[in-house]
Amino acid sequence: MSSGVRIPPSPQKNMPENVVENRGRYQNFWRWYSIDNPKKWPQWKILEPYILKGAKMLEVGSGLRPKIPIEGRFFLDISRHSLQKLKKAGAQAVESDLKGIPFPENSFDVVCAFEILEHLENDAEVINDLARVLKPEGKILVSFPLHQKMFPK
Numbered sequence: 001m002s003s004g005v006r007i008p009p010s011p012q013k014n015m016p017e018n019v020v021e022n023r024g025r026y027q028n029f030w031r032w033y034s035i036d037n038p039k040k041w042p043q044w045k046i047l048e049p050y051i052l053k054g055a056k057m058l059e060v061g062s063g064l065r066p067k068i069p070i071e072g073r074f075f076l077d078i079s080r081h082s083l084q085k086l087k088k089a090g091a092q093a094v095e096s097d098l099k100g101i102p103f104p105e106n107s108f109d110v111v112c113a114f115e116i117l118e119h120l121e122n123d124a125e126v127i128n129d130l131a132r133v134l135k136p137e138g139k140i141l142v143s144f145p146l147h148q149k150m151f152p153k
Helices: 017-030 043-052 080-088 123-133
Strands: 057-060 074-077 092-095 108-114 134-143
Touching: 043 057, 043 108, 043 134, 057 123, 074 080, 080 092, 108 123, 123 134
Parallel strands: 057 074, 057 108, 074 092, 108 134
Antiparallel strands: none
């Protein structure tokens, strides 16, 4: 499937300490798991109309629990284990710490960020960058846990 989106090189260098720590945590975590079927998640019902239209989709920080279809879709993550497994399943998977999303403006119809904002110190920057890569009539779907203690100060 030709996507029309240039896949940027991986990995990124000179990452902040918290990113290095998160990468190590998720490298070890995802090493032992396989990819979940995206249809099992409640988000599938919300995403299904876009999936049926063939929307160009990006999901950030999914690990091995993607909520969008895998084959031909785009994923950003810090775990190389996740990226390798997603690529093997047909995804366009790119390593990223979300310090500047490595895609051009207006690249995607749907951008998803489920349960990741609480892990980021630069959440407002990431949301702005998600909006940057979104097409003008596109949709951003974001969710986060309702536990304030999980968010950075």
